[in-house]
Amino acid sequence: MKIVLTGFMGTGKTSVGKELGRKLGYRFIDTDELIEEREGKPVSLIFKEKGEDYFRKIERAAVKEVSQITNVVIATGGGVIKSRENLENLGRRGIIIWLKADPEIILKRVMTEGGKRPLLDVEEPINEINSMLAERLPLYQQADTAVDTNYITPQETAQEIIEKLGLDGQSVTVDLKERSYDIVIGSRLLQRLGLRLKEFRPSRVAVISNKTIFPLYRDTLLKSLREYNIVPEILLIPDGEEYKDFLWTYYIHGELLKAKFDRDSLLIAFGGGVIGDITGFIASTYMRGIRYIQVPTTLLAQVDSSVGGKTGVNHPLGKNMIGSFYQPSLVVIDIDTLKTLPKREFHAGMAEVIKYGVIADKAFFDFLKTDREGIISLGDGIINVIKRSCEIKADVVTKDEREAGLRAILNFGHTIGHAIETVTGYRRFIHGEAVSMGMCAAAELAVRMKIFQKDDAGKIKELVEMYNLPADIPDDLNVRDMINAMEIDKKVQAGKLRFILPESIGKVRIEEDVDRELIKEVIEAQYS
Template identity: 60%
Template sequence: MQTVRVELGERSYDIVIDTGILSGIGERIKGFNFSKVAVISNPTVFNIYGDVVINSIKNAGFETLNVIIPDGEEYKNFNQTYQILTELLKNKLDRKSCLIALGGGVIGDITGFVASIYMRGIDFIQVPTTLLSQVDSSVGGKTGVNHELGKNMIGTFYQPRLVWIDIDTLKTLPKREILCGIAEIIKYGVIWDEELFEFLMHHRESILNLDPLPLTHIIRRSCEIKAEVVSKDEREAGLRAILNYGHTIGHAIETETGYSRFLHGEAIAIGMNREAWLSEIMGFLNRKDALKIKAVIDSYGLPSELPEDLNADKLISHMKLDKKVEAGEMKFILPEKIGKVKIQKGIDIENVRKALN
């Protein structure tokens, strides 16, 4: 069992990573003295893992209930937030109750958001079941839902009490979703850790086979990096922005394609490659490293290039509206070498256009 600590003073918490630990969640939270525990999930995940989690919590002596919302990003909204809050009120959850998010990033984000506003804030635990949520969304305390005028526009910073990662849950995750998580892990390699990047290059086959040893290694390392960054800058006043590498172009691609053509990690993979080239164009990154970034993305079968039908000017207009824009200035996270990035503002649009073409 591997434990990574997120150091945030009295809000510090553990991320526990291992195989076959789903049924151990009840035992782990026994000491927390919750009055009731509600598991929030969707039918896809709950049908596979719901019983194991509910039984484990019951066996540990807790009164439980489950609240199931439909599966999909389109349900990460106010309406479902309201439905969950209603169920919690009907079932008389009080301020000592706890929510467990059982699912991917959608379930994690909405559950965290509900936990942060129910009775002015109750405890919640992340049990992430996608690779992306295990290495990214379950850690760091960004919660939220989408608004029809923008994705993730409504939310809170609210840390979980515990993150409980059973990597065996990845065995039922579709390969395309696994690759989205890989894209985020490549991101950690580029922004922070050359060794992780090299590890991804050299262990592709065993990682894609979901061999527990390399898989645990890359998940643990990703969580350590995110924990370190979040501990230093919880509310994204500065450093935390480096986690957005690949996301400025990636988000523009998602917006332009209506969130339907590419999964998040796929859009980020294209964004990482194109932002590496932006860095190369601006003279911050050498060509060899830019090519290496593209090569690792390609080797996992992730997309690295913009489809021809996507128009650079349209993408740029989306970037200008992105929530990462500050005082009208676009901000990019640009690699200087593998393992190190800089936050660059005031970039000439012509260079962005070149990087997109």
């Protein structure tokens, strides 16, 4: 993210910028200081020796350069905003914040600072301040938001900016070079979403959601967006995995075309995994690709499907068989949305969380057992759960974005899980429940292949059941139908059934060709 501070001299841009950079761990750049360093003399001397026109020329060059940097706080000179070119460069993937102060406060600060301000080297500086403020006011008002610095310290100003931007929670970065993006995690983020969207300068915005979740947060979401002059199209589909198909994809494509959405438009996926998957797929295909952000409202989507750029729709013959890898521009996780999440859905999300402990972090696995009450009560533990899950997934995605190798470990429990979903028509179990059964079956498979301890398989089953998730496969599911479903899974290569199997809690391996007869035996042994 790029945070740009603008405003008149003496409003605190440098002191606030330094504090912001310190609090956020961002680089801080002051354009005046950058120019002074390169010219080898103070701004006042540059004005005196070479004039304002020369200074504005090198200032534009400096602004253009620093505008390319991300995770940075930029304090601009007082006159930077006078240039349309500067505004366009700074606003590209950045939030522009106007620091305000009254003329008398400005004069007092400038006089206290010492040193010469070339534009105030006049007999009546207060009159000059009033005149310049009046001239620049329409330009300052083009900023994305404003903060009054009259009677608050730089530390307080920095904190107010952090809260306005929703940066007062936790964050994780998915590092994919020019396609990198942040996952922000916290409370009351929906109320602050509108300002954060200004970073993307979208020509049009559409919220894609379902008819269950959107009415619960409609007023909060729309108020946040409209506060920053964003009036979105609202596109709703029915709630359920069975609606993640071409019919509804075609419908939304049509609505975007009718509304004349262009390539500078932005989609907001507001809902669970189904909404995230279908929105990402639409974003990747509409006009060959437009931007989208994920605002997941279920635990499962927050810890898994909203991160990593997998998009897709289902086919009657297989889940997510048609899709793309297409990264979002931002993921915003407001934990307050979990308060309205049905308990069954919350527990289903915990299946993916447990998965992360098994594949990558034994200490995290143990934490899920010891802090169960704090997690299910949505106490402090839930933020730790979401952040650690996102960290593990972000690390894997960074190393293997397109699932050429390592990323396959994220499919632990999914081979059998997807088969269960397919043979039941996506109606009987929600995704996390199918995955929990798949994880227990995969653990038993690893035990029978003598690569995993039976006691550890028992620990996985125990933890699954602690979170009210099914461990055993219902005995009315036909084993042959399930194996047939596995054979058209994306993970099949050259007809070989590939499984992710645990070696120990915290470590898994990819088993490229698992015997079908052994799979059949394990499924039948897992029948309840």
